[in-house]
Amino acid sequence: MTGFLRPESLPLDQQLRARARQVLPGGVYGHMKADHTLPPSWPQFWERSHGPYGWDVDGNRYIDLMCAWGPMVLGYQDPVVEAAAAEQAARGDTISGPSARMVEFAELLTSVIPFADWAMFGKNGNDATSTAIRVARSATGRAKFLKATPAYHGANDWFTPNTTGVPAGERANIGYFAYNDIASLEASVAQHDGEIAAIILTPFQHDALVPQQLVDPAFARRARELATAQGAALIIDEVRSGLRLDLRGAWESIGVRPDMTAYSKAIANGHPIAAVVGSDSLREGASKIFVTGSFWYSAVPMAAGIATVKRAAELDLPAVLKASGERFKQGIEAQGAAAGLPVAITGPVQMPHLSFADDPEMKKVFAFTDAAVRRGVLLHPWHNMFLAAAHTDEVVDEALARIEGAFEELAGLGL
Incomplete structure (x- = not known):
């Protein structure tokens, strides 16, 4: 594709957007809605994908560092999984x-996750986090749970960041605390002492629009202690990070095990399935709840999931992704420094988040990611991105070579 692709150069995409506005609320809804939330050159509609690449409906190829917003962890159409x-x-x-x-x-x-004694399945991350909360409530007989703020855990009434259409009472049983802030967590526990069914946490803070924090091990350990003292379940939401950080569980390396973990996205390399795994202490509570769906038991995604997890273990996938992520991080930060535009890559390198200093209105990051998209590299201005096994050294280097021109363009804008 050219280095100067503009939205008007995407005629089929533009036609589909116009048609979609007639038959879909808002054109496209949810996190994949491109209008107004993504750089203007970001395609809305896609035709195909393979390995580390995606092609829009106008035939332009992109090195895809979104991996379908996380589900692709081996690469599109991985032959073993397919x-x-x-x-x-x-x-x-x-x-x-x-x-x-x-x-x-x-x-x-x-067998792979050390603390897990049972598993339940659903279709997407929302199913997994919702099921985990219900299991905790069933097991404890309590209604309240604690979560960090803002902390995205799904789009149901409990968790959606946009509360339009959500009755205020749906949030009445939620307590809040600040991520990585032990005093804030302790205060929330004290406020709801004896009423807490669960504490739910992401393995690192991946809130949109802001640089991301790795977990402080002391905070993770304190969360474990407080949940145990309260007789509450500690739930780790690995919907976004599953298989990318540690196959055994994101906090296994710091010696903190949850009571339940929610998975989806990457566990079947793009096939639609979610899972909750839990310890024996919650087995009876899990057996009493009623959660189901017509497609929750479909066999193809489960076969794909088995192949994906086995392949991830064979590859030592977290280590592979970490190496690719480090290569990307070092390369893009060096380019930014050379251009006089320091860029920060935060969060785990397997799931990088990109931001610029002195960019409160996000003009730099939107202009930069727009320039990258026009050069055939799919970068995101406010959400963490994702590495897959298909992002080999050669693919990462090609992405960096294309991105270098985006820094030159951004420097010329004088933002």
Whole structure:
């Protein structure tokens, strides 16, 4: 593609946007809505994908550092995963009951994740976090749970950042604290002493629009202590980070184990499935709740999930992604320094977040990511991005070579 692609150079994309506005509320809704929330050159509609690349409906190829907003952890259309999915599809997918793949996937997850004794499945991250909260309430007989603010855990009434259409009472049983702030967490626990069913946390702070914080191990340990003292469940929301940081669980390396973990996105390399895994202490509570869906038991995503987790273990995937992430981080920060435009890459390098200093209105980051998109590299201005195994050294280097021109363009704007 050219180095100067503009929105008007995306005729099919523009036509589809106009058609969508006639039949879809707001054109496209949710986190994938490109209008007004993403750089103007970011395509709304996509045609195909393979490996580390995506092609828009106008035929332009991009090095995709969003990985479908996280689900692609090996690469688009990974042959091992797709072979497993195709083999299962030939037998059946959505049937009148689960297949043996459901048992096998649960066995695999509980063998890989040290604290996990059981698993339950759903379709997306919202299912997983909601199910985990319900299990905790069932097990404890309590209603309240604590979460960091703003902390995204899904789009249901409890968690959505946009409360339009949500009755105020839906949030009445939630207590809040600041991430990585032990005193704030202790104060919230004290305020709701004896009423807490769960404390839910992301493994690092990945709130949109701001640089991201890695967890302070002391904060993680204190959260574990407080949950135990309260008889509450400690839930880790790994919907976004699952398989990327540590196959055993994001906090295993710092010696902190939760009671439940919520997974989705990458655990089947793009096939639609979510999972909650938990400890034996919550098994009875989990067995009493009613959560279900017509497609929650489909066999193809479970076969894909088994193949994905096994492949991740064979590759030592977190280490592979960390190496690629370090290469990207060092390269883009060096380019920014050379251009006199210091750029910060925060959060885990496997899931980088990009920002500029002295950019309160985000003009620099929007202009920069727009310039990168026009050069064939999909960068995001306010959300963390994602590395996949398909982002080899050669692919990362190609991305950096294209991005260098985006820094030159940004420097010329004088923002």
